[in-house]
Amino acid sequence: MSKRISKNIFQGLLAITLVAGLSACTPAPIPNEINDPNEAGNRDTHAVNIDVDRAIVRPTANAYGTVIPEPVRNAIGNAASNLNLPGMVFNNLMQARFDDAAANTFRFLLNTTLGFAGIVDVATEAGLPARATDFGETLHVWGVREGNYLELPLVGPSTERHAFGRVVDTVVNPLNLVFGGMDRTILTATGVAARFGDRYRYSDLVDSILYESEDGYAQARLLYLQNRRFQLRDGAEQEFFDPYEDIYGGN
Amino acid sequence: MVETDKLNRRSVVAGLSALVGLAAAPAWAVSGAQAEKLVQSAVADINKIIASGKSESAMLRDFERVFSRYADVNIIALTTLGPARRSASLSQVAAYTNAFKAYFTRKYGRRFREFVGGEIQVNGSRSARGAVEVKSTAKLQGSAPFNVTWLVSDKSGSPKIFNIIIEGVNTLTSERAEIGAMLDKRGGDLNRLTKDLAKAG
Numbered sequence: 387m388s389k390r391i392s393k394n395i396f397q398g399l400l401a402i403t404l405v406a407g408l409s410a411c412t413p414a415p416i417p418n419e420i421n422d423p424n425e426a427g428n429r430d431t432h433a434v435n436i437d438v439d440r441a442i443v444r445p446t447a448n449a450y451g452t453v454i455p456e457p458v459r460n461a462i463g464n465a466a467s468n469l470n471l472p473g474m475v476f477n478n479l480m481q482a483r484f485d486d487a488a489a490n491t492f493r494f495l496l497n498t499t500l501g502f503a504g505i506v507d508v509a510t511e512a513g514l515p516a517r518a519t520d521f522g523e524t525l526h527v528w529g530v531r532e533g534n535y536l537e538l539p540l541v542g543p544s545t546e547r548h549a550f551g552r553v554v555d556t557v558v559n560p561l562n563l564v565f566g567g568m569d570r571t572i573l574t575a576t577g578v579a580a581r582f583g584d585r586y587r588y589s590d591l592v593d594s595i596l597y598e599s600e601d602g603y604a605q606a607r608l609l610y611l612q613n614r615r616f617q618l619r620d621g622a623e624q625e626f627f628d629p630y631e632d633i634y635g636g637n
Numbered sequence: 638m639v640e641t642d643k644l645n646r647r648s649v650v651a652g653l654s655a656l657v658g659l660a661a662a663p664a665w666a667v668s669g670a671q672a673e674k675l676v677q678s679a680v681a682d683i684n685k686i687i688a689s690g691k692s693e694s695a696m697l698r699d700f701e702r703v704f705s706r707y708a709d710v711n712i713i714a715l716t717t718l719g720p721a722r723r724s725a726s727l728s729q730v731a732a733y734t735n736a737f738k739a740y741f742t743r744k745y746g747r748r749f750r751e752f753v754g755g756e757i758q759v760n761g762s763r764s765a766r767g768a769v770e771v772k773s774t775a776k777l778q779g780s781a782p783f784n785v786t787w788l789v790s791d792k793s794g795s796p797k798i799f800n801i802i803i804e805g806v807n808t809l810t811s812e813r814a815e816i817g818a819m820l821d822k823r824g825g826d827l828n829r830l831t832k833d834l835a836k837a838g
Contacts (some may be wrong), residue, residue: 467781493837515782587780590748601673601818608814609806616805621787629799629809630792 393563414531416615418624420607422535430602431537436539436596443585444593450579451586461505466517466580467571468497472560477519481527486517502629514581518617521558522551526618535607543610667796669762672769672772672789675796680705680757680773687753700746701738709739709790716809716828717816725827736834741812744837752832755780757785767792767797775803 422428451459471494478487493509493516501508504583510516526532533546534618541552585592599605616623686699704710714734715722722730737809755777762771768790776782802811816830819837823829 463760531829553641590751593750594744599815599818600822601815604818605811606812608811612806612810613804618806621784623770623802623805626765626768626770626788626800626802626807628768629712633715634710634792635721 413527413618414525416526416618417532418615420535420611421532422607424534424536428535428607429603431539432579432606433541435537435542436602437564439596443582444589447582447585447589450582451589458599459586461528462576463580463583464501465504466508466576467507468494469498469561469576470503471516473555474517474519476560477521477555477560478517480521480524481519481559482561483519483527486519489514489517506612520548520551521554522548523618525551535611537607542607545611545614548614648745648757650677658728660782666767667769667789669764669769671796672771672787673759673762675707675772675798676773676787676791679703679757679798680759682707683749684756689748690706693747697743697746700749701742702790704738704742704746707798709793709799710734710741712793712799713741713809714738717813719813719817719820721820721825721827729831733834736831737816740834740837747755752777758818 411608454462471490475487475494476488478484478490493514496514497504497507497510497514500506522545530547532548536544536549538544538549538552541549553625561573562570595605595609596602657788664766680739682703683700686696686703689696689827691699691700711734714737715730717737718725718733720729723735758774758776760772760774762769764770766789768788771789772786773785774782777786785804786802788802789796789798791797792827800807802808819833820827820830823833
């Protein structure tokens with residue numbers, strides 16, 4: 387993708403947002419149930435993802451985790467997170483969440499300068515953790531519904547809305563305006579290395595879902611949907627069911 | 638969708654019972670301060686186990702003690718069993734509860750090494766439907782801080798933790814889905830599930 391195309395799409399989206407009028411939007415309702423009409427196809431994709439994980443991702447992540455010392459892995463993870471911030475600020479603006487845009491901008495400036503190009507996360511240590519967002523959330527804020535559950539090849543659990551958002555985030559990443567050629571390759575490599583780092587760090591959790599669970603597909607789906615909806619509710623907890631009522635009451 | 642109808646009916650029933658419960662609340666409700674203290678004490682005990690440097694099997698034994706002391710094992714086991722509980726005999730349910738406890742301890746106890754060098758900071762609490770939600774932030778080495786909510790109730794007779802929600806992921810819901818899948822795969826045979834559970838995790 388050339389810088390010029392990125393720039394055009396970027397400007398286009400900005401224009402759409404302005405024309406649509408940010409204040410006119412009501413966020414889409416956040417469902418509680420699982421909406422997975424394409425379960426059979428999703429389970430097929432899941433089976434392929436498991437094969438890929440077993441053959442490539444897991445061994446690579448283990449090698450990465452064993453060979454590269456933890457401080458270096460943390461530095462790479464921090465750098466990759468830092469490079470995601472401009473895209474997040476773009477989405478914060480699209481959502482008209484200017485507080486978050488300011489916080490993430492400040493975070494980016496702090497970590498890029500005092501944090502040596504992002505390898506040290508000084509902002510979190512200073513009490514300014516990332517306010518993660520993406521275009522999937524922007525669509526939610528604009529009133530686009532979640533859509534069906536969708537397991538993506540390689541990426542894993544998603545929804546139709548989140549999957550579309552991922553495509554947009556890749557295309558309109560503001561860093562595309564700055565970096566090209568070799569720089570872009572380093573950028574991508576940092577992101578990929580960080581993902582192997584995550585797979586290694588959370589290997590106990592991921593393994594327990596993918597390999598030890600009786601129905602890993604259903605567990606991954608439940609975990610993703612609960613976590614994603616929690617993020618979209620901005621960390622507010624749902625009403626929890628009361629197990630005491632369920633067990634002792636009325637039955 | 639049948640499942641949705643069921644959920645709706647359940648939430649209506651639960652909602653009505655909550656209204657009834659609200660009137661009776663002061664009689665048994667656990668206080669926020671009590672619940673926060675319980676969580677803090679559980680976290681301190683878990684940290685002590687991790688710091689002890691014992692072997693994994695010794696740590697799991699210690700963790701089982703912490704689990705019995707702070708968690709309402711009965712309600713967790715019965716909830717994960719779901720509707721199958723109604724057609725089961727008392728001795729079947731008792732055997733299942735025992736097997737579940739061992740399984741749960743192994744499964745989550747082994748994951749506690751992820752907490753090495755980390756800390757959990759309790760941020761406050763609020764009451765919700767006769768229980769207390771204790772909010773905390775987990776700060777683990779090399780990962781961004783995340784939210785952990787502990788649900789505490791004294792409906793068992795003393796204040797106990799009956800659910801933990803990590804970044805929106807409800808442990809009780811996840812575990813109920815897992816046990817449900819295990820039961821389905823065994824044709825609904827609770828005795829077989831109990832036997833396999835004693836080895837699983």
